[in-house]
Every structure is written in structure tokens, then in C-alpha cells.
Amino acid sequence: MSEDKKCTFCPLPWNSINLRNNGDLRICCNTNSYSPQRGIMRKEDGTIYNAGRDDWNEARNAPILKEVRASMLKGEWHAECERCRQEEVNGIRSRREYEHDDWAKWFGNYIDYDKAASITAEDGTMEVDKQDINFVDIRYGNFCNLKCRMCGPTDSHQWYDDFVQLYDQTGYKDTHERIQLVKNAKGRWHTDQYDWFQNNNMYWHNFEKYAVNAHKLYIVGGEPLIIDEHTASLERIVASGNAPNMRLEYNTNLTMVPDKLIVLWEHFKEVRIGVSIDGIDDVFNYQRTPANFDSVYKNMLALDRNPRINLKGWFAYTVTPFNLFHFPEFMRWKLTVSGLTKFNPVLDARPIVSHHMCHSPKYYNVKVLPLELKQQVVAHYQTYIDWVNTTNLSDHVKRDFAKVLNGVVKFMLSEDYSEQHLAEFIRHTVKLDSIRGQNILDIVPQYKELFDAHNK
Secondary structure (H helix, E strand, O other): OOHHHHOOOOOHHHHEEEEOOOOEEEOOHHHHOOOOOOOEOEOOOOOEOEOOOOOHHHHOOOHHHHHHHHHHHOOOOOHHHHHHHHHHHOOOOOHHHHHHHHHHHHOOOOOOHHHHHHOEOOOOOEOHHHOOOOEEEEEOOOOOOOOOOOOOOOOOHHHHHHHHHHHOOOEEEOOOOEEEOEEOOOOOEEOOOOOOOOOOHHHHHHHHHOHHHOOEEEEEOOOHHHOHHHHHHHHHHHHHOOHHHOEEEEEEOOOOOOHHHHHHHOOOOEEEEEEOOOOOHHHHHHHOOOOOHHHHHHHHHHHHOOOOOOEEEEEOOEEOOOOOOOHHHHHHHHHHOOOOOOEOOHHHOOOOOOOEEOOOOHHHOHHHOOHHHHHHHHHHHHHHHHHHOOOOOOHHHHHHHHHHHHHHHHHHHOOOOHHHHHHHHHHHHHHHHHHHOOOHHHHOHHHHHHHHHHHO
16 A cells, blocks of 8 residues: 555554544544534534443444545545644644554554554444554533633633623533523533533443443543542542553643542653643733642652653644744743653653644634734744754754754644634734733734734
8 A cells, every 4th residue: 555545544543432522523633723623523413422321332433434434545635634634734733643653652452554454344334343542532511620721611611700700601611512601609600512522421421331341542531630520530540450550541630639649640651741830920920820840840750750650751832923933932831841751841852842733713822913023933933943943952852852943833834814814813812811801912922013003
């Protein structure tokens, strides 16, 4: 088989089950950014497969998933995979590439292109009894202690009050239906749409049948480290005896790390922690309100120095207009100040940061900036590239530093969203600043002219 036909192959449509915050099943988390169906897996009658209602194996031949597999085996990009395609053409490492390399390197029964083709019909139907569910992406609702700028009420219940004030409405469209917020007995905005996993026997049946024996769990939230059911799931895996064979992977804000979790992590083959950290000091605090950078940094240092956990850590830096100018400064901090050796360790040729672009909403995509500001970003980044080349850091670090920044620039310049979405970015930022008592110009002074023009 020619390499050209393998260029879009990803193992996830064959070896994974991926949950949304409300328990609905989707192809993978990246399909939420661009695709018309948001990756949601439906039955022939249009009903959505849900982790708390349906057997996971039955969902693996959902019509949309069969379409994606058929496209991959032809070497074509399916519309559901647009986020990875955009990142790859702009020189940014995609989720597809990460998963492909990760499974090839670390997992014994790797599902590669040839095996996938051998168990998949022309229409994308897979023989599920010939490929186990090796990977489960679990999202336990939207319980969170932060209300990050680029998130919203789907990802954090802390967003509810700000959402109502920001949009002057109490309902919003999620990928499955319109969500209506109501006041609970304590007078707080609430919805039960993300409580699906609580006291759900079918979910725990699926978990015991499939997840307990998987090779990797990817656990997100909300904020997973403060969710009781996440702790319960680890206890079940430890009790099963499979923990020494399993890698755990997290996206976490790492604001709180309960001692009980640290003890449980000691049982697992590897614990991978992607820290949602998008800058240092005030830049971080602004984008991830009400987090405090100093406390998160303290937690990172404690894990970095814990000899009992087989830790692999990285910075999950989400690039937005709020921290675009700050990005090279963050990488310099990582290399010269942080003292962290297990988070994106440069000694074994890891990338300096594991960044990803904010694709949606489009008014938080860096493509939204006007050309003159984009040109400032290009010049600013070149200053830091020039700096790194004067240091005694390794050639690998110097190349990666430039590659990361040049990839962001290429992505930023690849399209212009300013005409349609710049006014929306300014309007949302000003109003949310007012609600939260913040000021974008304290964080990105380069935007003074842009916002001053809006205020006139």
C-alpha cells in the first residue's frame, strides 16, 4: 500500500470510544471544532449513541464512524477530521499524528493501517471482535472550579452565571440540543444535562466490560481531579489488577491534587498529565479565571519531584488572542526558569510545549486579528527566535522553538477571520472584562489601539 494512502490514517476510529460531557459518543474530541455533525455518532434512526444507555461495542459501527474509516483507508480527509487537517498543513502537530506515533511506540497490539484495512469492509464496517477497545476518552460532566475564557457552560458549570450576564439569555445550543438553565433551590443556575454518569448502572457496566481492560484512559472534565466518579473509576481499575498495564492521560487545570489520587496513581504503569496552562502569572490568571498561577506551579513542582509516580507531563497550551503575544515568553520561562524536568523534558527530544490552537469559537481563533496586529506578532516571534539562537541550548531546542512559533504564524496567516468575527471578539472581551472586573489591556497592551477605537 502506498504511503499516500496512509497519510490520513488515525487509529482512533478503530480502537477507541470517546465520550462528550453529556455521555454522547463521538468520533474523537477534535471533531467538535469544524465538522457539521461535530463527530456525534447516531444510529440509523437518528438517535445519538450514549455511554450511559448503549453498549459501547454496538456504537463502533455507527454510520458516521464507518464513513470516516472508509475515507481514511482511501487516503482522503473526511469533513469530520478538518481540525487535524488544518493543523498538519500549517506545520502544527495534530491529534492524529500524536495518536498514531503514541500507539506505534508504546502499545503492543497497535492498530496500524494494514491491520485496519484487513478488518474493515469497503463501506467502513469494522469487525469489532477483531479489535478491542484499547482507548477510552472519558468526560465526567462539566463540574469544574474554573471558568476559562475559551470554554463555556458545556465545559464548566462555573460559566453559568457569566453566560447569562454575557448573552442576556438562559439557554444555549449544545451539540445535542438546546440547554435551558434554571434556578435551583439555592438560587443558582443549573441544568442536569451533564449529570448522566451519576448512579448510572449502564455506564458502570460498560466501564467494567471495556474500560477496565483498556490500555489507555484519557480523562477530562469539567475538572477530572475533583470529580468523585473519576476517583471511583480508578479504584475499580486498581481492584481489577489491570492498573500496572494501563496508562492514564489527563487534561487538568491542576489547581487541586487530592492525596487520595496521588496514592492511586502509584499503581498505574504511567500517568500522563497535560496541564492546561496557557502562560505565567497574570496572563494565566486572566485566561483561566479564577486560577492562581503560583498554586498551579507549586503542584507541578510537587509532581515533578515525586519518585513514586511514573509521570510524563506536558503543557497543554491553548493559543488564543489572549496569550498569542505571550507564547514565546512562556517557552523561554519553561526553558530557563521553571526547573521542571518531567514536563516536556527537552533532554529526550520532546517538544518544548505541547500547544494547540483554539479553533472555535472563531472569535477566539488567532486568525481573527487584523493584518497589522498579525504583522506585529510575526516581528515579536522573530525577536525570540533570534534570542534562542544566541543561547547555549541544544540545536534540537533551537529548531523546535522556531518550528513551534513558525507553525503558529503560518496558521494565523492562513485565513482572515477579522471581517466576520473581529467585532465579536472585541465585544465579548469588553463585556466579559466588565463582568469579571478584568481588563484585556493589562494582559495584551498591544491591543490598546484596537480596543480604544471600539470605545470611541
